[in-house]
Amino acid sequence: MPELPEVEIARSLIADQALHRRIVDVDDSDSYVTRPHPPGELRSALLGRSLTAAHRRGKTMWLETSGTGDAGAPGGAELGIHLGMSGRIVITGPDGTVAEAGEPRRYDARPPRTAWNRFTLTFADGGSLVLFDPRRLGRVRLNPDIGALGPDARQVTPAAFRALIMKGTIAVKARLLDQSKIAGVGNLLADEILWQARVSPLARVDTLSSAQVNRLYRALKSVLESAIAKGGAHTGDIVAARHPGGTCPRDGAPMAHGTVGGRSTWWCSREQALRPEQRNSSA
């Protein structure tokens, strides 16, 4: 599933290759992906405009659009794109070259089908921007509301992180996954961050020591930057150990497995052992 790194790479690709190209056609016929907009609404909002900037908070992107070229016409709506569980952005240049970013292609069990092109902008230069999404859980909409999202995980300050992470008694992994607190961390990144910081995923947030919170913050930053540089959350150090019989790449201890925050979770049985006082009966 695309997490912050994949979405940031997709945002960066759009910023590099899709801006300032006039939109001459819009295929918004998949009314599930474009809900609540009826077919044609996105098309009429975007025709004749171009994308002018690409932004991201957590896993949500939104693109600014230009005026239609008529003198004095104001800029258009913002186009929100969420990659969902399996979405990729595919951009075709004026010369036909194709670049893509989002969910890594290696996860596809089946060869790509054009029916999985859920939303398409066609540019005046002959190229296009496509949301390609086999599982159809991505979303395209105008003026997306990002008010329910917490600060972006790449931008959050140490003080805000401490305040957001420690409130309540929930297990720390569940807190890291809560997009309303800190936006952008998904299942693979959360396990990687906890492993880097040597903190049990089950530890109650109100029992975290100052040193543990500091380690979590540093791990958040380093794990995000590494994943963005290497191409996605699947490049983490413990991804290869996420299976029965897997061992910790740091000390060779067996990896432990359980469900935390509703998600499949792997951690080092030795370095991330839960201290008795950090136990959460509801985790």
Ligand SMILES: [Zn+2]
């Ligand atoms: Zn270990």
